[in-house]
Amino acid sequence: MSSSNVLSVTILGSPGRSLALALVASWCLRTLAYLIRVRKLPPGPRKHVIMDNRGDMPYPMKEGTWKSFDHWHAKFGSVISFYLGRKLVISLGTIQAATDLFEKKGSIYSSRPRNIVAGEILCRNMRGLGMPYGQRWRNWRSLMHASMSVEASSQYKPLQDAENKLLLRDLLQHQNEPKSLSGFIRRFTVSVVTVVSYGRRIKSLDDHLAVAQHKIDEYFIRANVPGRYLVEIFPILTRLPKLLQWWRREPEEHFANDSKLLLGLANEVKERMKKGIAYPSTATRALEKQGAFGLNDLETAYALSSPFGAGSGTTLSTIDFFLVAMLHYPQVMKKAQEELDSVVGRDRLPEYDDAASLPYLQALIKETMRWRPIAPIAVPHSVIADDTYEGKFIPAGTTVLANLFSMSQNEEMFPEPNKFRPERYLENPSLPHNFVFGFGRRICPGMHVAHNSLFILISRILWAFDVLPITPDAKLPNPDKTEGGIVIRPAELEYRLVARSKGVDAVILAEAGKAEVQLAAYD
Numbered sequence: 001m002s003s004s005n006v007l008s009v010t011i012l013g014s015p016g017r018s019l020a021l022a023l024v025a026s027w028c029l030r031t032l033a034y035l036i037r038v039r040k041l042p043p044g045p046r047k048h049v050i051m052d053n054r055g056d057m058p059y060p061m062k063e064g065t066w067k068s069f070d071h072w073h074a075k076f077g078s079v080i081s082f083y084l085g086r087k088l089v090i091s092l093g094t095i096q097a098a099t100d101l102f103e104k105k106g107s108i109y110s111s112r113p114r115n116i117v118a119g120e121i122l123c124r125n126m127r128g129l130g131m132p133y134g135q136r137w138r139n140w141r142s143l144m145h146a147s148m149s150v151e152a153s154s155q156y157k158p159l160q161d162a163e164n165k166l167l168l169r170d171l172l173q174h175q176n177e178p179k180s181l182s183g184f185i186r187r188f189t190v191s192v193v194t195v196v197s198y199g200r201r202i203k204s205l206d207d208h209l210a211v212a213q214h215k216i217d218e219y220f221i222r223a224n225v226p227g228r229y230l231v232e233i234f235p236i237l238t239r240l241p242k243l244l245q246w247w248r249r250e251p252e253e254h255f256a257n258d259s260k261l262l263l264g265l266a267n268e269v270k271e272r273m274k275k276g277i278a279y280p281s282t283a284t285r286a287l288e289k290q291g292a293f294g295l296n297d298l299e300t301a302y303a304l305s306s307p308f309g310a311g312s313g314t315t316l317s318t319i320d321f322f323l324v325a326m327l328h329y330p331q332v333m334k335k336a337q338e339e340l341d342s343v344v345g346r347d348r349l350p351e352y353d354d355a356a357s358l359p360y361l362q363a364l365i366k367e368t369m370r371w372r373p374i375a376p377i378a379v380p381h382s383v384i385a386d387d388t389y390e391g392k393f394i395p396a397g398t399t400v401l402a403n404l405f406s407m408s409q410n411e412e413m414f415p416e417p418n419k420f421r422p423e424r425y426l427e428n429p430s431l432p433h434n435f436v437f438g439f440g441r442r443i444c445p446g447m448h449v450a451h452n453s454l455f456i457l458i459s460r461i462l463w464a465f466d467v468l469p470i471t472p473d474a475k476l477p478n479p480d481k482t483e484g485g486i487v488i489r490p491a492e493l494e495y496r497l498v499a500r501s502k503g504v505d506a507v508i509l510a511e512a513g514k515a516e517v518q519l520a521a522y523d
Ligand code: HEM
Pocket: 128, 129, 130, 131, 141, 144, 193, 196, 306, 307, 308, 310, 311, 312, 314, 315, 318, 374, 375, 378, 379, 380, 381, 402, 436, 437, 438, 439, 440, 441, 442, 443, 444, 445, 446, 447, 449, 450
């Protein structure tokens, strides 16, 4: 027998056959176990042997996955399951289901899905938003609570008030350059979060604090693009020797640079604290009581960057959808302006103390957040232990989504959900609105800061300006055409702001002058 024949007997002969049979048997057993398991899962699109349901989505992925999930909710019910790649995902389409799982069973539903590149390598899981549930997250979260509770958030109001007056002046003076307006609103939202984080405002988006944070976030977003890294689909690749892990080098380099930048920003606050000129912020709280929060220097430096990534784009997108709503519903704008004129008058700007006397305006803000939730599937949670809900099995490790879009479009709760109708919140004051901030232990810690920003922005924009189409006969932006990832914004927003009366100029210019003096303390 030749040597090649020996080889083929070894492969195809009895030892080879046994190996092949063992492989087939193992595949059959795994498939059988999978088929038994999927029968116990919540309903959803047909489960394939190859798992992935992306090909079954009724809408193109780039139009927003939540639209497909919403379609499946209508077909299969309020709790559905499907696979994205090999990842099992459960989507919760009602406030009730999200409350039952994320709030009532918060001890097991508060983690985040594993993220190897953007979480484990790029930031050693020190960024709060994606941090897995555990002691480090609890330490981080208690710092967020200490610096953004209702009470702590009210400390930032004087700054939001003064910054907003400068913003109004910019909007007034650039009425004829409508394309520049969004940049001014962005500067306001960024300055608010840098004050919350570091106790320091930014006068321009070129400030090194904003540039550094923006650079860090930009790469973080790039590293999070689904499908970019094979290792996210096959985590077993992390067992390769580090030298052979080809995807590792770039995020490792970014980790080293980001750490240096963030430690530098924290050190600037330390210096200001030494000189006694630091404004109370997340940084001063963290640095004064570092031991109590249990965060080391690097963990603290990363914690301070959380509000930047999570707080500026979200507020800006909400304002963008508010502007879209005003273009489509000028009668709503008019009604809010009439309320402002009768409560505030035309000789002064609306103030925080006016909020309780402006029920229609408050309802308009709630309706803005409901009409088009800017984070349609919130931030995915992960469940850390097996569970059952309404008789269906939810295995440990499943990604669980609060489908805020489906919740916002619930016809029973919000009849004619596609209509922008603030009246619904006046007719039924207990109608939910804070669900857009998520649920349970991971609920947005910045929601009070966000509410304060939205009130001062929306009340004063409507007091001072009419929101109008870019030209009288321009096509209005389509509210369903959006762009972005976890946080979305209108894709084709164009608008003009036109001062409502001559007196507006005098009030804004006088207030902006005083605000400048006041803000010198935060520079
Ligand atoms: C209208 C504006 C905002 C909206 C709609 C919003 C919404 C959300 C949502 C849906 C989540 C995920 C909740 C979950 O996992 O269940 C979240 C998390 C978070 N938000 Fe906001 N947010 C807004 C503004 C802000 C602001 C102004 C800040 C900070 C100043 C902030 C800081 C955070 C942080 C740090 C997290 C992560 C919490 C965690 O993982 O434990 N957000 N936000």
